[in-house]
Amino acid sequence: MSSISLNPVFAAVQERNLRTKTACSQVVKVENSASNSAEMTYCIEPLSDPRWDVFLSQHSRASVFHSSTWLAALSRTYGYKPVAFTTSPSGHDLKNAVVFCRVESWLTGRRLVSLPFSDHCEPLVDNEDDLRVLTSTLEREAKRERWRYIELRPLCPLSLETSLRDTHVTYTFHQLDLQPDLDALFRGLHKSSTQRKIRRAQREGLTYREGRTQDLLEQFYALKKGARVKHKLPPQPLEWFSNLVVLFGDDLKIRVAYKNELPIAAMLTIRYKDTLVYKYGGSDSRFNNLGGMHLLFWNAIQDAKSNGLRFFDLGRTDEHQHGLINFKSRWGTTQSALVYKRYGFFQKASHAFDLPSSKKKTNMAKYVLSHLHPSMLSLIGRILYRHVG
Secondary structure, three states: OOOEEEOOOOOOOOOOOOOOOOOOOOOOEEEEOOOOOOEEEEEEOOOOOHHHHHHHHHOOOOOHHHHHHHHHHHHHHOEEEEEEEOOOHHHHOOEEEEEEEEEEEEOOEEEEOOOOOOEEEOOOOOHHHHHHHHHHHHHHHHHHHHOEEEEEOOOOOOOOOOOEEEEEEEEEEEEEOOOOOHHHHHHHHHHHHHHHHHHHHHHOOOEEEOOOHHOOOOHHHHHHHHHHHOOOOOOOOOHHHHHHHHHHHHHHEEEEEEEEEEEEEEEEEEEEEEEEEEEEEOOOOOHHHOOHHHHHHHHHHHHHOOOOOEEEEEEEEEEHHHHHHHHOOOOOOOOEEEEEEEOOOOOOOOOOOOOOOOHHHHOOOOOOHOOHHHHHHHHHHHHHHHOOO
C-alpha cells in the first residue's frame, strides 16, 4: 500500500476566473513502499496552463468534454473550479492527467466530479503505474479535504485499487462510425422507422436552418425548455447554452426544423477533432410524427461527412428511457454501457437526483416538482443546476 505525503494547501483557484495567470501549483509526493521509489503529482489549472490544449491535441482519447472551452463554460455558468492531477511537473510536457471540477455545494455536498454535465470524461492516463500514483493521491485528497465523493465518467470500464467505497450507475452510450459513404450509412438506418421518417419529413416540406444566431438559440431553448417542463423537470438555465454558443464559436451548431415557419424540433451539436457530438435536443411533441428530429439528425450526419469527420457521438441515455435508446439504436450506431463510478466514504449515494437524502425524500422532491407551475420550474432550474452537476 502506498503512503502519501501532501503539502498542506492548494493554491487558490479563483472562482469564475476563466484565464488566470498563475496555475494551481500544489505538489503531492507519493512514495511507493514496495519499490522505495518516489513519485510526485501536481495539481494544475487547465484554464490557465498553456500545456493543456497541446496535451489534448495529441491524446487520442481526449474529447470535447476535456477541452478548455467546455471547462470555461462550466466555470462561467456554474462557478465550478476546474483542476487536473498529473505526474508531469511544471516546465515539462503533460504526459497524463485526470481532470475534475470542484463542486462545493451546501445542498449536495463538496465533491470532485469528472466532469459535471458531461456525458463522459476518460482519465487520460496510459500507464498503470501513473494511474496507481494518481489514484493514491486522489484517495488521500478525498480524506484530507473531506470530499463527499470523487466521481469518474470513463468511456471504457475502469476499476481503481482504492480503500474508498464505490458505487456506480450505468447509462447507455451510442456512437456512429461515419467512415462508410453516405449511401451505405443510409442503408444502415432502420428502414421502417428512421428511413421512413426522413422521407416523411421531406414529403411534409419541412425546412431546416442551422447556425448560432440569437433567434436560433431562442427557438432551440424554447423547444428544449418545453420538453423539460412537459416532463415536470427544471430546465437548464439559458445562460449555459448562451455560454456554449459564445465560447465554442463555429464549432457549435444549432439546427432547427420548421413546419410552415413554426419551429418543431431542434438540436445542438459540437465539433471536436474528428467527432461530431450531439449534446442537446428538443421537439414539439404535437409534430413528432412529421419526422423533424430525424431530418435534423440526417442533416447533421451529412454535414459531418462533408467535413471529413469520423464519428458521430450520440451521447448517453438513462437506462429507463427505452424510447430514446431505440431511437439512437436505429441509426446504425454501436451501443455500449457507460458506467459512472463514485468513490467516497458513504454507505450509499443517490445518482437519481444527487441529493444526500433518503430515497423517500428524493421521491418527495420529484412529487413536489411535478406540481409546480412552469415558471417556478424555470426559476428552480436557474438555482438548482449548479448543485447537481
